[in-house]
Amino acid sequence: MIQILVSVLMLFGAVFSLLGAVGMLRMPDLITRLQAATKTGTLGVGFMMIAVAVHFQDLGVVVQSLLVVMFLFLTAPIAAHVIARAAYFVSAPLWEHTALDELKQANDAQAADARPDTTDSDRGSARETG
């Protein structure tokens, strides 16, 4: 019965990994592609590592495979965040149907607050005369 459980877990992880790869291929945008790649990759490899732990049934191996799962679950969101932030600030193109860009709104509001009043009135007068 252990073998059947290992088989099911492993096939489940492999199908999740394949879904992540297909999402990587099909998604239109860097951010959505990152979403597909990070989540399904982490979950698929997590299932595979649980399958390894169930197969060997040894304390050391269980600890090691759960260590892999813990590393992936800790580091994948941080890496995805770093990449998405860097890609946003080097202005990688967003999808044309993107509905909401909260970071752009926040940056615009911050820039409007930081702008001194003189340049604001200058710009207003320039726009009136122009």
Next chain:
Amino acid sequence: MPDQILQWSLIATAVIMTIAIWIVTYCLLRGPTLPDRVVALDLIGTLTAGAVGVYAVSQNEPVYILVSIVLALVLFVGTVAFGYYLEKGHEP
């Protein structure tokens, strides 16, 4: 009989992982921007860590799990370094 099921599912898992890694390699070559390639490289490394686990089960040799641990750690450092380079690298 359960051993045969395990053997066949190991073969199927290896085939599916190979297809997935080939698809992501195509995405790595396609791009179109540098962050896309970094994401593809990250996914290739994660899938390789899983494939090493499959290989450990198929060879019945638990030592190979250490390869997965090292791969997961080095991958994180590489991705963060790429992100830092993307964000700060163009400044003098």
